[in-house]
Amino acid sequence: MKITATAIKPFIGAKNFEESRSFYQALGFSESVISPQLSYFQINDNIGFYLQNAYVKDWVDNTMVFVEVADVDTYYQELLSLNLSSKFSQVRLLPVRIESWGKECFLHDPSGILWHFGQFNS
Numbered sequence: 001m002k003i004t005a006t007a008i009k010p011f012i013g014a015k016n017f018e019e020s021r022s023f024y025q026a027l028g029f030s031e032s033v034i035s036p037q038l039s040y041f042q043i044n045d046n047i048g049f050y051l052q053n054a055y056v057k058d059w060v061d062n063t064m065v066f067v068e069v070a071d072v073d074t075y076y077q078e079l080l081s082l083n084l085s086s087k088f089s090q091v092r093l094l095p096v097r098i099e100s101w102g103k104e105c106f107l108h109d110p111s112g113i114l115w116h117f118g119q120f121n122s
Contacts, residue, residue, distance in 0.1 A: 007046045013060045015111040017053035023088050023110050024051065055111065064114045072096055072119040076105045079117070 014020035042048030104118035
């Protein structure tokens with residue numbers, strides 16, 4: 001293929017659209033409302049996703065998103081400082097774990113989507 005891709009921006013679902021919107025804003029994403037049923041959330045030009053007011057349990061329960069970060073230990077501490085699990089009852093933050101390929105921590109959003117924040121070995 002000769003076309004060069006520059007970013008990937010998945011669509012994810014939300015069990016409670018308004019709660020998920022608030023969660024992602026609290027996580028530091030900026031929101032662009034596209035329609036009453038769809039918003040685009042981004043941190044920078046290459047890291048973003050579409051949040052849909054759509055919930056299919058099997059789909060959402062199996063959705064995982066991996067975000068590569070420069071320093072997962074620092075990122076984990078920043079996530080901890082946001083105290084998201086006290087603001088959103090379904091949110092869980094799991095500590096950094098070491099894998100053969102690098103390190104990662106996990107964050108479950110209000111709908112159950114699993115976010116991986118990882119750092120690869122140099």
